[in-house]
Amino acid sequence: MSLPVTPPVKPMLAKAVATIPDSGELLFEPKWDGFRCLVFRDGDELTLQSRSLKPLNRYFPEVLAELAETLPERVALDGELVVGLSGRLDFDALTERIHPAASRIALLAEQTPATFVAFDVLAIGDRPLLDEPTRVRRAALTDLAGDRLQHTPATTDPGTARHWFELFEGAGLDGVIGKPLDEPYVPGKRSMFKYKHSRTADCVVAGLRWHVDGAQGEAVGSLLLGLYDGDGVLHHVGVVGAFPVRRRRELATELAPLITEGAHPWLGEAVVEGQRLPGGVNRWRPNEQPWVPLRPERVVEVGYEHTEGGHPARFRHTAQFARWRPDREPASCGYAQLEEPARYDLDAVFRGAVKRTR
Template structure:
């Protein structure tokens, strides 16, 4: 492979802001695997956000990219899996599997798509220093004849339309909106773009914690919500605390500590079969590897208000953010019923670029 921009490349990143800034290019924020694709003739390398190759996990995309990308190019985008008209990150995560036979099976069962949104090189020319507006025009022309599962990400310079997308596209599983300055060059691994994500709040039960990797202070709080059957389901963690606060939390939560934890709602967490019927902390996966998944059980009595962006099935998609303790709330009232569910929106309409209807 001989390209003007060679792998590995860490993609350009975005920093969070509260509102959509004016006078920029706006795109939906995709909830998938960020990927930089290098193609030189028959050679295709799909690089992850960390620079490690993803190529072997998506054989169906390798074939599709060979059919739809220019013969020599470097393209930035997102690998996604669509299920039921919306993005499905859980099914996408399953695609990362060590067994070749499983990779082939999943490529047929849950095929992935590639959404392209930036151009780093075309032919013998690097476009790292080319302004975004020009890169977008070049990318649109390069993908003019592209067909699914390769897509050109819809983009606009109309802020009012971006506001519509921010509300409407959430129902298709999208994460928010990304704003990009029109004169922005491409700078790998630099946070020069802006992301505006949805934020909601929920009252959750604190049912345990894990120690921090640095020592005997709280690393993360384990959060739960009650389902329709009255079972407490593990929905995620809250983890961003100053080190002083991590130490204080150990003392503060000590009166709730359960040792032994036989009567805890998640006492069966070490039983692999129990994870099949309930959401429990400590599920072993290819992501966790040999990581210590043990945790300290707490009586599920304290209620915490957290901020979250969106749900992935029955759990928070990302780490929740601490807002405040809620001593005025009863743990039993912390149910899924309080969560705001966005109106559904078919992802095919997003990918078609029909965001105005």
């Protein structure tokens, strides 16, 4: 490629911030819940690059075809690959696209096509834009996109950004991003700000994994979390970890009396069809992950951002330990406590609209 900006390029990143400020010096954008993707086109050569600098071309043939029709001959963009189903983003459907079989990819490209949403521009023709401030890059992106290229809405009004933060979650979005208006694009640096949704839930501790450093039984690596559905079935919904070294060892001692070789809701005849279980094999994990069953008698409050996987759902990312809840009965820890945002139409997000749909 002969572009002024060529792959691989580390994308500019964001650091987490608690609240959206009353500042007019930021450009706010919806935070899309998909795969980060940098796009480079030089004539017939078109590359989709992941956040980890790996090529994504083989997984998204329909995106390549669409961008070949909509992009100018020479351009470099930053954005997100997303899949929309039933009026909201579907991260599970997106992850299914990373598959070794070309036939499967072709089928999913037709059934659940992905879309590239552009939110920054790194170069146009022979003009590099990395050193230009955000306000200049945004204007260039708007002129470039026109009516053909899907690009993110943006605003400099904090009030609108706060409204988007609440409203657009109903379409499956992840929060809001803030970009300093007068700053350049800095590859690999956390120069942006991200404002993400955060919630808490009380979960049953039904298992653990030992820490990889040290002998079995010396230190806890993570706790396995469960929630009960309406039929009283306990589903594995995620893990909580990131404990200090000393606390890992203390937990090993505290939880040792709960280790069981007897009946357990995630083992043997207790397992029912459709139940979420820990440690299974999937496309990301070729081997089963060993875990230690605990009697489901303790309750922990954890922080989480999002759920995924439909019904029953699971936490998208590793949960954060908040506190033990000795006042809660494990049987009271159900899915009903998880918040469901009001539904919002994904197409309206693309337009930057704020009208709620029912």
